[in-house]
Amino acid sequence: MIITQTPFRMSFFGGGTDFPGFYKEHGGAVISTTFDKYCYVNVRHLPRFFDYSTELSYSRIERVTDVEAIEHPAIREAMKYLDMQEIRLTYEADLPARSGLGTSSSFAVGMLNAFYALKGKYADKRKLADDAIYLERVLCKESGGVQDQIAASFGGLNRINFNADGYEVNPVIISPERKAQLNRNLMLFFTGFSRFSSDIQKTTQKDMADKERQLLEMLSLVDEAEKVLTTKTDLNEFGRLLDYTWKLKRGISSGISTDSIDGLYAKGIEAGALGGKLLGAGGGGFLLFYVEEDKREAVAKAMEDLLYVPFQFENSGTRVIHYTAEMYEKR
CATH class of the missing domain: 3.30.70.890 (GHMP kinase, C-terminal domain)
Structure with a gap:
């Protein structure tokens, strides 16, 4: 069994400049922080006693025998991406979804962290951020910038710079x-x-x-x-x-x-x-x-x-x- 804890973020400055269409031409930067409100993802392999092979519990419950039948797009695409089979996943959070704190990206990061751990593989913070960006923006085809996934992965009060070659995370040096x-x-x-x-x-x-x-x-x-x-x-x-x-x-x-x-x-x-x-x-x-x-x-x-x-x-x-x-x- 794996349980991950992933913080939510608040973005202070630079929001909007983290869209690839902008920063690849002009560069971009944000100042943001994570804070002590979290989402928790609990993942384990599902015992083979049921007439379904995957059980998901978030704002609703899904029980399916085929990964393709999963309705939650991020879970479905992440399971396909990492070849996850026969799992039980539970999501809980300190704050509500769709509230402007990067909740969906924190979930994506926490879920990927849990999936890698369940497979016995280590993924560092950059790998988790990159995979979460790929999951949400490419596999799920969701619009948006890329600061949330990075903030949730790295944590802390940071300046995140964006350019055509990618991004860098620089802690804000403050007493x-x-x-x-x-x-x-x-x-x-x-x-x-x-x-x-x-x-x-x-x-x-x-x-x-x-x-x-x-x-x-x-x-x-x-x-x-x-x-x-x-x-x-x-x-x-x-x-x-x-x-x-x-x-x-x-x-x-x-x-x-x-x-x-x-x-x-x-x-x-x-x-x-x-x-x-x-x-x-x-x-x-x-x-x-x-x-x-x-x-x-x-x-x-x-x-x-x-x-x-x-x-x-x-x-x-x-x-x-x-x-x-x-x-x-x-x-």
């Missing part, structure tokens, strides 16, 4: 005290709205050709934000840059925000938040605010109709938290 202060100044709220990221991404991808100027400016903000974090610049500038990059992102596609989201964001700013953004592709999910300590209570009151989700940054990325080897002979 523990400054990093803790940043963590304290961020407040996360669930709006209750969920949507399929790939649907938003399809629209966004079409709009990107006309929004090159905004994306180039969003890319330049990655440098500015990294400078704020790694120098003695007032940390509150990070919050103001979040506000600026959110307004730029809203201009890329009509699907990124809604009147309800705009209203909630305005309430947070009026209550004292210096900046913030809707996490993920847009359309709903989690609102993140940067709030000075003496304004936290006022912002919490302004958002009292939403679920507040406290969190801590994490550095581990995906990992196997339980490993029991199994003897298995293919039929």
Whole structure:
């Protein structure tokens, strides 16, 4: 039996520049972090006592005798890709799917990590990220960028650079005290709205050709934000840059925000938040605010109709938290 634990991510700057159509021509970069909310994938070989050979438990239960009959596209394609047979897979998560935190990519990374471990094979973090990108973007033909899979695999607060040759992951060098202060100044709220990221991404991808100027400016903000974090610049500038990059992102596609989201964001700013953004592709999910300590209570009151989700940054990325080897002979 294998159990993997894979964190969710929040992306601060550069979202949209991780689309291959953009970064292969202009380069791209994001600053993101993983935090202590996880998805768990439990995989074992299914005992041969049933009239089905594969059992899957996620938001629903599937029991099939043929891998091709699996309805969940990522599980089906991953099982075919790695030749997985006769398994029982269970998925659990600390936060809901389709909420802007890269949940589907964290699941893909965690599932691949579990599959490799069940086969007795080691896959490093880059291998898992690359395979998850291939699974979602090629095998499942889902629209989107490639930052989520990388963040979930590597973990930590990173600047991820993209170019025509691939990507590199560079940890943001920041003192523990400054990093803790940043963590304290961020407040996360669930709006209750969920949507399929790939649907938003399809629209966004079409709009990107006309929004090159905004994306180039969003890319330049990655440098500015990294400078704020790694120098003695007032940390509150990070919050103001979040506000600026959110307004730029809203201009890329009509699907990124809604009147309800705009209203909630305005309430947070009026209550004292210096900046913030809707996490993920847009359309709903989690609102993140940067709030000075003496304004936290006022912002919490302004958002009292939403679920507040406290969190801590994490550095581990995906990992196997339980490993029991199994003897298995293919039929």
